[in-house]
Amino acid sequence: MSLLMSKALAAKTEAALKSGALSGGWLITGPQQIGKGTFARKLAAAVLAHSETLDGADEKTRTQVTNEGHPDLFILRRTPDEKTGKLPANIKVDEVREVIGRFHQTSMTGRRIVIIDTADELNTQAANALLKTLEEPPDGATMLLLSVAPGRLLPTIRSRCRRMDMTPQPVGEIAGWLEREHGIDMGEARDAAEAARGRPGRALNLATGEGRLARELADGLVKAATGRGDIVAAARRFGEKDSEDARRDAQELFLSRLNDAARQYARGEGTEPAFSAARSAHQLVSLHDEIASLVTRAEALNADRVQTAIMMAMTLHDGLRGPHAGR
Structure with a gap:
C-alpha cells in the first residue's frame, strides 16, 4: 500500500502510534482520491500488528488488511442492493449496529478497528447510533471515519473524534512518487500529477x-x-x-x-x-x-x-x- 502524505501528518501519525493513542474515534479528512482509504488501511495494519511505525506491520497482517480479511477489521460502507444491484444513497443504521455489535466479540489481537468509508454517507439514524460508541468506545477499539466534507457531519461526531487531515501535495512530489513507486514515465507522471490537483490517488488513476x-x-x-x-x-x-x-x-x-x-x-x-x-x-x-x-x-x-x-x-x-x- 504505497502512500504519499505531508511530513506533518506523517509525524503526527508516528507520535500517535508510539504513544498508543490510536484508540477511540479518528476523523481522516481530505478530498476524494487523495489517499484516505489507503492511509486508513495502513493505520489499521499498524495498530493490529502493535507496530509503533506506520510501515511496521508484518506481511501477514498487511495482506489480511489489504484483502479486508483480518478478523479484527470491519469495513463499513455502502453496499449494492441484493435485488437491484444499485448502491443506496446512505449507510443505514442497521449496518452501523451490526458493526458495533462485533466490537464486543472476542478479539484475536486485543484490538478491533472499523473503517467507515465514508462518514459523509451515514444517514441521520446511523450517525446517531455511532455516537454512543464514540463516547464510550470498548477497550482496544479504534474507529477511523473517512470524510470529504467534515463540516457537514454532526457536530457531536466531530467533537468526539481527533483529526488527521490529508492535504494536497505538490506536483513535483506526486510525479516523483508515481515514477519511484509505480514505475510511471516521468513525463506521463507529471501530466497526471498536474491534472490531479494535489491528489496522489487521483494522479495514480489518471496515469x-x-x-x-x-x-x-x-x-x-x-x-x-x-x-x-x-x-x-x-x-x-x-x-x-x-x-x-x-x-x-x-x-x-x-x-x-x-x-x-x-x-x-x-x-x-x-x-x-x-x-x-x-x-x-x-x-x-x-x-x-x-x-x-x-x-x-x-x-x-x-x-x-x-x-x-x-x-x-x-x-x-x-x-x-x-x-x-x-x-
Missing part, C-alpha cells in the same frame, strides 16, 4: 488504464473547442466510449481545466494557451458553471453522449469567441 484514456479524451475535446481540432470527431470519441468511468472522468477533467485557468488568470499568472482568448477570470468561471450545468442536465435526462460532448465544446468555443472574448 494508468482508463484514467489515462480520460485525460486523452478531455484534452482532445479542449483542443477541438479551442480551434485545434474537429469538434464533431472529438465529441464522437468522447461520447462513444463504453466506459462510464472514463467518460465521467473526462468530463471532470474538462471542467477542471477551465477552473484552473480561471484561478491562474485571477492570480495574474496567465492561462494555458488553450484559453488565451479569455478576457477575464470571471468569463472562465461563467463558462465553467454553464458547462457544468449542461452536463448535470444531460445526465439527468440521459441525453445522447455525443450530442452532450458537442454542446460542451461549442459552449466553450462560442464563449471564448463571443463579445467578452479577448481581442
Whole structure:
C-alpha cells in the first residue's frame, strides 16, 4: 500500500502510534482520491500488528488488511442492493449496529478497528447510533471515519473524534512518487500529477488504464473547442466510449481545466494557451458553471453522449469567441 502524505501528518501519525493513542474515534479528512482509504488501511495494519511505525506491520497482517480479511477489521460502507444491484444513497443504521455489535466479540489481537468509508454517507439514524460508541468506545477499539466534507457531519461526531487531515501535495512530489513507486514515465507522471490537483490517488488513476484514456479524451475535446481540432470527431470519441468511468472522468477533467485557468488568470499568472482568448477570470468561471450545468442536465435526462460532448465544446468555443472574448 504505497502512500504519499505531508511530513506533518506523517509525524503526527508516528507520535500517535508510539504513544498508543490510536484508540477511540479518528476523523481522516481530505478530498476524494487523495489517499484516505489507503492511509486508513495502513493505520489499521499498524495498530493490529502493535507496530509503533506506520510501515511496521508484518506481511501477514498487511495482506489480511489489504484483502479486508483480518478478523479484527470491519469495513463499513455502502453496499449494492441484493435485488437491484444499485448502491443506496446512505449507510443505514442497521449496518452501523451490526458493526458495533462485533466490537464486543472476542478479539484475536486485543484490538478491533472499523473503517467507515465514508462518514459523509451515514444517514441521520446511523450517525446517531455511532455516537454512543464514540463516547464510550470498548477497550482496544479504534474507529477511523473517512470524510470529504467534515463540516457537514454532526457536530457531536466531530467533537468526539481527533483529526488527521490529508492535504494536497505538490506536483513535483506526486510525479516523483508515481515514477519511484509505480514505475510511471516521468513525463506521463507529471501530466497526471498536474491534472490531479494535489491528489496522489487521483494522479495514480489518471496515469494508468482508463484514467489515462480520460485525460486523452478531455484534452482532445479542449483542443477541438479551442480551434485545434474537429469538434464533431472529438465529441464522437468522447461520447462513444463504453466506459462510464472514463467518460465521467473526462468530463471532470474538462471542467477542471477551465477552473484552473480561471484561478491562474485571477492570480495574474496567465492561462494555458488553450484559453488565451479569455478576457477575464470571471468569463472562465461563467463558462465553467454553464458547462457544468449542461452536463448535470444531460445526465439527468440521459441525453445522447455525443450530442452532450458537442454542446460542451461549442459552449466553450462560442464563449471564448463571443463579445467578452479577448481581442
